[in-house]
Amino acid sequence: MAYLVIFHWGWLLASLLLGLAMGWIAVVHRAQAVSKVTSRWLGVLAAALVAAALARVIPGRPGYWLDLGLIMFALYLAGCAVGSWLRDWVVSRHAPAA
Amino acid sequence: MHGLFRWSSKWWPGVIPLVVFWAIAAWTTTPPLESELAARSAAALKDSLLDKTRITVAGRDVTFAADAFSEDGRRGAVASVAAVPGVRLVNDETQLVPEAKPFVWSAERDVVRVTLGGSAPLPATKGRLLEAARATLGGVEVVDQMNLSRGAPPRFDNAALLMLDQIWKLKDGKITISDAKVSLAGMARELGGREAIAAALKNLPEGFSVAANEIKAPPYIFQAYKDPVAVTLTLTGYVPDNNVHAALVAAAGRKFFNEKVADNIKASLGAPSGFANAVVPALGALSRLSTGTLVVSDREVKLSGDAFYDAAAAQIRAGLKDFPQGWQFKADISVKPASAPVDGTVCQQLFSDLLAKGKIRFESGRATIDPDSAGLLDRLIETALRCPSANIEIAGHTDADGEDGFNQALSEKRAQAVTDFLVKAGLPAERFTAMGYGSTQPVASNDTDEGKAQNRRIDFVVR
Numbered sequence: 279m280a281y282l283v284i285f286h287w288g289w290l291l292a293s294l295l296l297g298l299a300m301g302w303i304a305v306v307h308r309a310q311a312v313s314k315v316t317s318r319w320l321g322v323l324a325a326a327l328v329a330a331a332l333a334r335v336i337p338g339r340p341g342y343w344l345d346l347g348l349i350m351f352a353l354y355l356a357g358c359a360v361g362s363w364l365r366d367w368v369v370s371r372h373a374p375a376a
Numbered sequence: 377m378h379g380l381f382r383w384s385s386k387w388w389p390g391v392i393p394l395v396v397f398w399a400i401a402a403w404t405t406t407p408p409l410e411s412e413l414a415a416r417s418a419a420a421l422k423d424s425l426l427d428k429t430r431i432t433v434a435g436r437d438v439t440f441a442a443d444a445f446s447e448d449g450r451r452g453a454v455a456s457v458a459a460v461p462g463v464r465l466v467n468d469e470t471q472l473v474p475e476a477k478p479f480v481w482s483a484e485r486d487v488v489r490v491t492l493g494g495s496a497p498l499p500a501t502k503g504r505l506l507e508a509a510r511a512t513l514g515g516v517e518v519v520d521q522m523n524l525s526r527g528a529p530p531r532f533d534n535a536a537l538l539m540l541d542q543i544w545k546l547k548d549g550k551i552t553i554s555d556a557k558v559s560l561a562g563m564a565r566e567l568g569g570r571e572a573i574a575a576a577l578k579n580l581p582e583g584f585s586v587a588a589n590e591i592k593a594p595p596y597i598f599q600a601y602k603d604p605v606a607v608t609l610t611l612t613g614y615v616p617d618n619n620v621h622a623a624l625v626a627a628a629g630r631k632f633f634n635e636k637v638a639d640n641i642k643a644s645l646g647a648p649s650g651f652a653n654a655v656v657p658a659l660g661a662l663s664r665l666s667t668g669t670l671v672v673s674d675r676e677v678k679l680s681g682d683a684f685y686d687a688a689a690a691q692i693r694a695g696l697k698d699f700p701q702g703w704q705f706k707a708d709i710s711v712k713p714a715s716a717p718v719d720g721t722v723c724q725q726l727f728s729d730l731l732a733k734g735k736i737r738f739e740s741g742r743a744t745i746d747p748d749s750a751g752l753l754d755r756l757i758e759t760a761l762r763c764p765s766a767n768i769e770i771a772g773h774t775d776a777d778g779e780d781g782f783n784q785a786l787s788e789k790r791a792q793a794v795t796d797f798l799v800k801a802g803l804p805a806e807r808f809t810a811m812g813y814g815s816t817q818p819v820a821s822n823d824t825d826e827g828k829a830q831n832r833r834i835d836f837v838v839r
Binding site for chain 2: 296338359
């Protein structure tokens with residue numbers, strides 16, 4: 279895993295930044311939200327993919343692509359969380375002033 | 377926390393560019409990642425002892441195929457590939473090198489090349505054997521048909537290297553090591569090669585033994601040619617050592633009283649046993665021929681040429697006395713055409729000439745004719761045959777040492793012995809008178825050894 283991070287740091291950084299941006303936007307975005315049921319299913323799907331990656335059941339290149347995708351997605355999520363939290367912090371600091 | 381859940385429901389639009397990123401990343405990084413993992417795996421295997429190593433990488437999974445030389449080595453190699461950072465899975469397609477039973481290695485030599493075949497235990501051994509073969513056989517083509525196998529006996533390398541050292545001593549042949557048994561067959565390149573190989577086999581590493589040594593040596597040849605025109609005896613070929621060499625040249629000097637001895641003999645190992653004991657009497661037989669060739673090839677002695685008279689030819693054909701066992705003597709003897717008859721005076725002159733060049737020798741203090749004098753006696757007989765009407769006195773003389781009575785008797789007995797020899801050769805007994813003069817007619821001073829030697833003599837006097 280450490281090797282993958284070193285080898286793909288550029289792509290991972292890009293995912294993180296994308297996540298940050300998306301998180302930043304999401305706080306004030308008016309897009310349609312994913313329903314609870316759908317997000318639960320998506321969570322199950324993500325867990326299944328992580329389980330498949332950890333169990334190394336997918337061989338060869340697809341296995342590698344899965345690992346890569348999951349790491350990128352994890353960093354994206356982390357970026358989103360940090361971004362949203364930051365935006366929320368900025369918005370709530372300005373709100374009392376306003 | 378609640379906010380995070382709320383916001384996360386709106387994170388999905390970013391997934392679309394993320395998927396694009398992911399596709400591009402997967403597209404561009406797969407080949408470099410695979411080649412880097414292949415290089416790292418190969419580097420990790422640098423110190424492993426393997427043959428036919430093949431590494432293929434798909435994604436982060438390494439398919440690793442190789443032939444290993446031991447189970448531990450095989451496991452170690454797989455583990456070191458698995459330990460390469462970034463490798464996710466190792467598809468282990470390694471196997472053990474097949475075990476050869478019996479473990480056979482061979483080196484075969486023919487005129488133009490040396491072929492190494494059979495099994496070698498390790499790639500390093502194989503390389504070392506090839507290198508050694510090329511080094512010892514400079515210029516000769518070395519063909520490698522060796523496979524790698526397990527099951528070599530201990531100290532195989534040393535044994536095989538020792539055998540490679542021997543292969544250059546062969547003209548053609550094959551050396552095989554089967555488990556710990558060594559078999560050799562073929563023809564040595566030079567005389568002595570067979571003996572050198574036999575000596576080297578004593579240095580085989582512990583545990584190895586010789587199953588069969590069928591190395592043949594080229595024929596061991598000795599030749600002597602008596603040339604009546606150039607009055608030389610030419611000796612060529614091989615003798616076992618310098619002592620035999622000296623003994624043969626000395627014997628030739630005694631037996632060939634007239635001829636100059638041209639000595640082109642070389643010393644070499646590999647002589648059949650009893651060599652000197654066979655060649656000395658054969659040289660004696662050659663000395664009785666007017667012209668002739670003696671060829672000794674291994675244990676076969678061939679003598680061809682012209683004898684001086686019929687009886688001599690018959691005696692030579694009858695074989696040699698004191699010939700060693702296991703030796704063969706083949707004589708192809710004809711008789712030299714009789715020389716023109718001459719009268720008594722010329723005969724006397726011829727006798728004197730012959731006896732000036734050589735002397736009839738006897739055993740010390742006895743009346744037994746030395747076999748070395750056979751050649752001279754034959755020449756004397758031939759001369760006597762040329763003047764059939766002349767009566768000849770065989771006159772025995774001694775030096776002045778010892779009692780007169782003994783000398784007188786000895787000179788008479790020696791003269792009689794010569795007369796008997798002539799009669800046995802077919803000359804009429806009534807033509808010869810044996811006379812003994814003791815020491816009464818010296819031809820030189822009896823004070824010196826040289827003078828005494830001149831005084832001990834047999835004279836032929838035409839009456």
